[in-house]
Amino acid sequence: MPLPVQDQAWPPPHIHRELRLYEQWGAWYGGDPDHLARVYGVNQVHGIGLDPKGWDRPQPGVTGLMNRVSRWFWGSPTPAGQIRNTKLHIPIAGDISSTSADLLFSEPPTLRVKGKNGQKRLDSLMHEAGIYGSLLEAAEVSSAYGGVFLRVGWDTEMYDHPVLSVFPPDSAIPEFRYGALAAVTFWKVLAEDDKCVIRHLERHERGRVYHGVYEGTSDRLGKPIPLTEHPETEIYADKVDETGGFDTYFPRGLLVNYVPNMRPHRLIRGTALGRSDYAGVEHLMDSLDEVWTSLMRDIRLGKGRIVVPDLFLENLGRGKGAAWDPDKEIYSGLGMLPPPGTAPNAMLTISQFAIRVTEHVESAKALVGQILRGAGYSAQSFGESDNSGRQLTATEIHSRERKSFSTRGRKTGYWNPSLQWLSDAILSVDHGVWGTKVSAERAEVHWPDGVMPDPESLARTIELFNRAQALSVESKVRMVHPEWDDHQVRAEMNKLRDELGLNVPDPDRLDDVLVPDRDGDDE
Structure with a gap:
């Protein structure tokens, strides 16, 4: 089915639920406090995951939606009278995703095909095209968003080999059949202002790729316009036929493959999409930021302060107020007697509040442990050292990080078919575009031990x-x-x-x- 020819709502309504989850997971992955505040702010209306803590009982004078959203630490507004937002964010979500990618591809797998020439060419393409670096990127994106799209393409003006591109799922509209990707439409905003939004749509079907440019609004696709209207899409104008597409050099399937992070999806039943490593621990990450912010608040309040009588203040002049100089050594005598039995320095009051470091740190450690267990990893994978001080053997490392390697083993099962597709697709494009005399085939995937x-x-x-x-x-x-x-x-x-x-x-x-x-x- 080619690209749309008529105006329609965009993004399509049937993926709004998925996009809301992607926005939430993307905010944790990005780690931008402003983005988190926008996602969980009281002005945002989300239908999933608003109230995992169960605090949805109405409060006096607070509306139901406002109450539920504001129960998130990142959903509460800045207190009245506070001059700045003092909330702190611990980027544990980004650490989880980068560690997940390292467990999978820090030691890359080996792809083996039968023919000697085919193996030599495949190894050359894997290095020249930077495939292993793209796989690390894809694994990190997949951990954050619950899946990732891999696309094989070519550009004869820029490269003399096929290229692998990584797309997050929030920029795609997939179509699955029996759990396998049957078609997908990527979209990208090329330009936008208050009145107009120009989008580029790229649709992949079996053996075909379609390109189109549309001029619409923020929530409508609009009408199609020529590919030559924008510099990013004019390179496709000479390649497409009257249907807006062209044939690929991979007739056996799509030049795009979807890799789920982990299945099943716990919030959307029956979908072929994967779930994020953050699914189910968002409220714990929110609480971790609350604990860390509370610790810094104790540090700010624990700063020593001196309360002095008004007589100790130096008058700065009429209308300019008074000031206290803590470094001044000599003060003029006061025209008064101190209270009987009171030393002059006793008139100074020093305020020094306790800083509850141990309580906060232990609370943060407990939350981190729960977050990592909920995401499927061992704490040792994130830098926890062995107190014995001795060097651990590979067997001991496997034992201590058993949960992390179990999660890695599950993820390699989802990556195996995609890596086999990758060798087939990349060799097919290499043969079709550059005419190399190598037959394409699905490779055998051999994973290293990981330690x-x-x-x-x-x-x-x-x-x-x-x-x-x-x-x-x-x-x-x-x-x-x-x-x-x-x-x-x-x-x-x-x-x-x-x-x-x-x-x-x-x-x-x-x-x-x-x-x-x-x-x-x-x-």
Whole structure:
């Protein structure tokens, strides 16, 4: 189905619920206090997640909606008489998303295809196109918004290889069929003012991509206008046909794939969309900011202050008031006697309030622990150190961070099909646009363990296998460097053969070496 040809409401009403959640999660992910105040402010009307604390009972003189929203710390207004907003924000949401991305792609997975030339070209594309960096970005966005869209494209004027783009779900209208992405429409605001909004719509269907520009209002799509009306879209004007689209070089599917962060969605039943790592812990993050703001309030109120009699103030002149100089050493004598038995310095009152640091810090630690558990992670993944002071082994790290690695294991299950699609799509575009003689295929995905083993323990293991003559040179190199691709492994084997004179097969002919099977055949 091509792009719309008539005016309609935009964004479409059926995704308003999802967009409200994206706005809420995006505010926590961005960490901007002003954005949080706008999202949870009393002027905002949200239908989901307004009142997770259950404080929806009406209060005298306060309307129901205003009462429910203002029960959020970020929804309460600045107190009357306070000259500035003193609320503080702890960016724990951003830490959760960046840690989630690091657990998945700090040591990137290996994509393997069968053909020698295909593997070489795929490895080259993964490095030249910066695919691994894009995957880190995508994993972080997916953690925050509950999912992410990956798009393979090309621009022959800028690049000599396909490119991978990352789109957050709040800029897309997906269409699912049996849980799989069947079509999707991306939109972007190109220009806007008080009267007019110009949007660019990009729709992906099986084997086709459509582009259109519309001139409308803030809530209406408006009428279509030529692609040449805006510099960002005029590059597509010569590519589209009379239907507004063109064929892709990937007829087997879409050049776009959706990766859910975690399923099922707990707030929208039956949807194929994923849920955010923040889902269900927003009120805890709100309370964490309240605790930290309270601590800073104690610090401000705990500043020492001196209350002096009016006689101690120096008159600055008529109409200019009086002042107290705390550094002044000599004061003129007072024309009065102090009260009997009262020393002159006793007339000064020093106010020094207690700062409840321990209570606040312990409360914050407890909230952080609940937030991380609710998001599916262990506290050790976020910098909690071992009090024993000794170096932990890989087994102990896995044990302490079991919950984090369980969450990582669930997420890799959602990423596997998308990475297989990625190899197929990127090789198809590479062959179709640049004419490379490599057949596209879905790759096998091999994930690293996620925790680097202890080097000393690994060395002992390799040494034992070497004594038993049960490990080849290639296997040794791959054990020490599991993140290396075939080209790096072969280069290291060449160095070992040249420097140490080891009996190593020619690394460039490893694919031609026959390994007998259990029946003694050579195939």
